[in-house]
Amino acid sequence: MDEKVVLWLEINDLQHRYVNAIDNDDIEGWPDFFTEDGSYKILSKENHDRGLPAPIMYCRNRAMMRDRVVALRYANIYEPHRYRHALGGLVIDETDGTQVKTTTSYIVVNTGLAGDSVVYQTGVYHDTVVKQDGAWRYKDKAVIYDTSRVLTLLATPI
Amino acid sequence: MTDMSTISSPPAGLDAADRSVHFPQSDGSQVPYKVFSSQEIYNREQERIYRGPYWSFLGLDSEIPDVDDFKATFVGDTPVVVTRTAEGFACWVNRCAHRGALVCRDKYGNAHSHTCVYHQWNYNNKGDLLGIPFRRGQKQGDVRLVGMAKAFNDKEYGLQKLRVENYRGLLFGTFSDETPPVADYLGPEMKPWVDRIFSKSTVFLGCTRQYSKSNWKLYFENVKDPYHASLLHLFHTTFNIFRVGMRARSIPDSAHGLHSLITVTKPSAEADTSAAYTQQKIRSMDTEFALQDPYLLGQVQEFEEMTTNHIQPIFPQLVIQQIHNSLVCRQLLPKGPGSFELIFHFFGYEDDTPELRELRLLQANLVGPAGYISMEDTEVTELVQRATVRDGDKTSFMGMGLDAPEQTNSNITENLIRRFWAGYQKVMGF
Numbered sequence: 138m139d140e141k142v143v144l145w146l147e148i149n150d151l152q153h154r155y156v157n158a159i160d161n162d163d164i165e166g167w168p169d170f171f172t173e174d175g176s177y178k179i180l181s182k183e184n185h186d187r188g189l190p191a192p193i194m195y196c197r198n199r200a201m202m203r204d205r206v207v208a209l210r211y212a213n214i215y216e217p218h219r220y221r222h223a224l225g226g227l228v229i230d231e232t233d234g235t236q237v238k239t240t241t242s243y244i245v246v247n248t249g250l251a252g253d254s255v256v257y258q259t260g261v262y263h264d265t266v267v268k269q270d271g272a273w274r275y276k277d278k279a280v281i282y283d284t285s286r287v288l289t290l291l292a293t294p295i
Numbered sequence: 296m297t298d299m300s301t302i303s304s305p306p307a308g309l310d311a312a313d314r315s316v317h318f319p320q321s322d323g324s325q326v327p328y329k330v331f332s333s334q335e336i337y338n339r340e341q342e343r344i345y346r347g348p349y350w351s352f353l354g355l356d357s358e359i360p361d362v363d364d365f366k367a368t369f370v371g372d373t374p375v376v377v378t379r380t381a382e383g384f385a386c387w388v389n390r391c392a393h394r395g396a397l398v399c400r401d402k403y404g405n406a407h408s409h410t411c412v413y414h415q416w417n418y419n420n421k422g423d424l425l426g427i428p429f430r431r432g433q434k435q436g437d438v439r440l441v442g443m444a445k446a447f448n449d450k451e452y453g454l455q456k457l458r459v460e461n462y463r464g465l466l467f468g469t470f471s472d473e474t475p476p477v478a479d480y481l482g483p484e485m486k487p488w489v490d491r492i493f494s495k496s497t498v499f500l501g502c503t504r505q506y507s508k509s510n511w512k513l514y515f516e517n518v519k520d521p522y523h524a525s526l527l528h529l530f531h532t533t534f535n536i537f538r539v540g541m542r543a544r545s546i547p548d549s550a551h552g553l554h555s556l557i558t559v560t561k562p563s564a565e566a567d568t569s570a571a572y573t574q575q576k577i578r579s580m581d582t583e584f585a586l587q588d589p590y591l592l593g594q595v596q597e598f599e600e601m602t603t604n605h606i607q608p609i610f611p612q613l614v615i616q617q618i619h620n621s622l623v624c625r626q627l628l629p630k631g632p633g634s635f636e637l638i639f640h641f642f643g644y645e646d647d648t649p650e651l652r653e654l655r656l657l658q659a660n661l662v663g664p665a666g667y668i669s670m671e672d673t674e675v676t677e678l679v680q681r682a683t684v685r686d687g688d689k690t691s692f693m694g695m696g697l698d699a700p701e702q703t704n705s706n707i708t709e710n711l712i713r714r715f716w717a718g719y720q721k722v723m724g725f
Contacts, residue, residue: 179665181503187403189501190656191641194665197657200587205660207584212533214671286506286636287664289673 141229144237148266149227151273152241156222159294164209167294168202171275172267175199179280179295182260193291205294215292220257221246222295236276237266245295247288258284258295316725317688323552323716324694324709329687331510331680336723337632343722344611345371348474350460350467352613352626353377353386355640357464357499363405363420369628370468371612375457376409377466378420384461386468387422387454398454422454463493465613465624481609484546485554488607491598492615492622500641500655505664507673509680511627511635512719517672518608518625519715521545521557521706522695527675530667534586541603543706551721552714553610559706561594561601591657594619595650610718618668620651621658633680637673639663 151170158166171177179194196202226242240263247257260282267276280295316336319325330336345351351370354377359366365378367389374389376399391398391411398411398418408425410417417425427449432442457468462477474480481489507514517523521543525532540562548554586592594603597620605617614625624640639662643655662669683689696708703710719725 181501183402184501184503187501189499191501191503191639192656192659193503193663195656195660198588201591201660204586204588208530208533208667211584212529213667214527214529215674286504288506289508289664289677290505290670291665292670 144232145227145229147273148229148237148239151266152224152227152262152264155275156224156243160220160222162219164206164293167206168199171199171202171278172269173199175275175277177202177275177278177280177294179282179291181285182281182283183285185279185281193287194294202294209292213292215290216249218250218293219248220293220295221248221254235267237273239264239266243295255288256284257288258282260284260295315688318716318720318725319690321717321720322697323713323718323720324697325690325692326716327688327690328683331513332632332684332687334632337629339723340629341371341373343724345373346470347722348469348471349611350469350474350477350480350609351611352609352624353459353466353468354626355464355497355499355624355642356384356461356466357497357642358403358640361405363407364403365399365401365406365409365420366403367399367401368626370457370470372629372631375468377459377468380420384459384466385421386457386459386466387418388457390454391416392424392452392454393427416452418454422456424449424452424454463490464497465489465493481554482548482550484548485556485607485609488556488558488605489609489615492605492617496645497622497642498645498647500643502641503639503659503663505637505639505673506630506634507637507676508634509673509676510632511629513676513679514627514635514637514672515608515611515715516712517676518606518614519555519557519711520709521711522709523675524668524706527671528668534584536586536589536592543704545705545708545711546703547711547714551610552711552718553722555608555711555714557604557606557706557711558600558602559604561603563601591654591660592619593654595654616662618661619658620654621662622655623662 155170175198177196178192180192184191196205223244224241228240230238230240240261242261243259244256245258246254248254260280263279263281264275265277266273316329317327353368354366359377359379362379362381365376367374367376369375374397375386376389377384377386389397389399391413393411393414393416396411396413398409406420408417408419414428416427419425427443429442433440457470458474460467460477467477478486542560544556544558546556602617603619607615609615612627614627616623616625622642626638626640628636628638630636641659643652661667664670693709693712696702696705696710700710702708
């Protein structure tokens, strides 16, 4: 098969395993999708477009992601909820043999205790992906969200 | 425009239900739940508070750094635009003088003039009418079709203007001619604490927006409530982060109780850098939950007094926040009786080192919609909203510290909330 198609399939697989972990409550597994020095940031499109850096969540290594997971499990108080991510429009923007830059759109539908499912957030992932020990991992994942008004709070990563 | 005389007399059209709003105590310790869900009370707040003699926070001057920059925001639920002009700042109601359409549709931008899309009425950045299309009509063959009425005077058809004051980089707007200068409005207890944060030029780092299905006053109670801090926000407790020897301060504004200040201060010997915090300042009794990367709990000393927390609501729509090195102006915007929007305006200073700037961004993890020590706040205001929708005459009870209102060094007190409600009752005539 064409090398580009294989790469696209591999990245697509990574993206889907990533959202599958979050959507099925395996947030302990969430940091493992990153390299040890990988960074994760959730930033509004509004700030992103204006070149302003203030994030709503920012982990600059995997240790900070693990801390976020422990806080969510044991410290923070929020309504039990379930995300369902839908992904689309995965494009490989550039690749230089060691790292791959990609863009993917997402929609997160959230279901709370009352049982209504609402479109909680839409946006785009700007990812830099590297192969480490035979597996693709995020070196940098920037979540740029359109839904600038965050409803109530954001607990679970996107 | 609302002046003081109309504020002190009951507005016409107030129905019997409103007059029955009953606070059992004048000390603010019991609040009827009706104030969180009544549309009539909400309407009255819009008139008395947001059109009254109070300064509403519009934004930071560093958000609109260049001449002709503008920002669209709100005073209460009235859409307004604040602009930087050649002479200073202007603020006008974002509603065309012609047919009432929103003139400015962008949140931010740069424009020397603003044109309503509906009929292209054009205004300068101060809100004065510059021109209207077909004012003198149009020639059609030999006939001149008439345009705007002869009596039309464009001076009367500018956009409705608000007073604006730039206080040390904080932009405030008011509809009232009676509102005193901001320095006096802040008063002697609040002013030194505002001045402390705004002693030098700020750099705007962006904002986050949060929407809560609850009444704006529930959030105002929350930022005047040091009692909940260690009980609702379990982040520090869970990770066994002990903060020994901290000194607390909770001070209401003495004139009306509507503004207030909460601080938590480290003992001076502990004043330290983020690196030291990483190495040893975290005392953990049990290693089950220890932060793997505690760097974000560090603090670079910026102010003479080493406050870890400084939370200062300035009535009615500003909360100044310093948590470690995270600096924020929270703007609280009512969106009907059952909703509010909370906009965190993050900022730093022009002389920030790259390390300090990075620390401010890392500490954005502590606050805002996903904040380790703040995400619960909008959750609990919604819990109160949902549970109080019926039984408007039933009341809350706030008795913590009631017997010692002079104790301003306590963080297990509800004194600031009581003072707020006592002030609110006066403002609203309840």
